[in-house]
Amino acid sequence: MSIDRAFSNGALVIVAVFSILLAYPANATKYHAPSDEVVLLPQFCWAQYMDNVEGPEYSISSTLCGVGMNHYCPALIELIEAKRSVGSKARNRAGHLNVAHKEVLYTLNAMRDYPSCPIRGHAESSLREVEMLQKTMPRR
Numbered sequence: 001m002s003i004d005r006a007f008s009n010g011a012l013v014i015v016a017v018f019s020i021l022l023a024y025p026a027n028a029t030k031y032h033a034p035s036d037e038v039v040l041l042p043q044f045c046w047a048q049y050m051d052n053v054e055g056p057e058y059s060i061s062s063t064l065c066g067v068g069m070n071h072y073c074p075a076l077i078e079l080i081e082a083k084r085s086v087g088s089k090a091r092n093r094a095g096h097l098n099v100a101h102k103e104v105l106y107t108l109n110a111m112r113d114y115p116s117c118p119i120r121g122h123a124e125s126s127l128r129e130v131e132m133l134q135k136t137m138p139r140r
Contacts, residue, residue: 033077040080044119045073065117068110072123075103079130094137101130 031048038049047058048070060069082096104127111117 031074033074037077037080041073041076042119042122045076048073060119064114065119066110066112066114068106069119071103071110072107072119072126075100075107076126078103079126079133082130082133094134097130097134097137101127101134104130 030051033049038046041049043057044060046053050058060072062069078096078100082093082100085091085093085096104123107123108120108127111120111123114120
């Protein structure tokens with residue numbers, strides 16, 4: 001096989017792969033969490049975790065809030081898991097709270113140039129809740 005033909009075949013494969021990737025919706029990759037936790041999320045998180053939900057009310061607009069909003073709903077899942085970490089799972093609570101804190105801060109930082117972001121108050125409230133729960137954790 002000549003080098004030109006091998007290059008041509010390789011280029012064809014690359015074009016085919018990119019065509020498939022571009023045709024596939026960007027939100028096709030769903031996040032995963034237990035369904036009993038997903039149902040506790042605000043409606044604007046549903047598109048991130050559920051199939052067959054469409055419309056602006058089911059997602060966080062990066063146009064209105066900036067990039068990085070995909071971190072917020074997983075932070076809420078971590079917060080839910082922290083609050084459910086009792087008994088034998090209590091040792092996981094601090095870890096869930098630390099992840100939630102980091103991701104909520106990331107979200108708020110990403111939306112700093114979007115003062116009219118419709119979920120800003122929700123995110124600020126979540127940060128206060130996480131920080132309050134962190135204060136209740138025993139010191140080691």
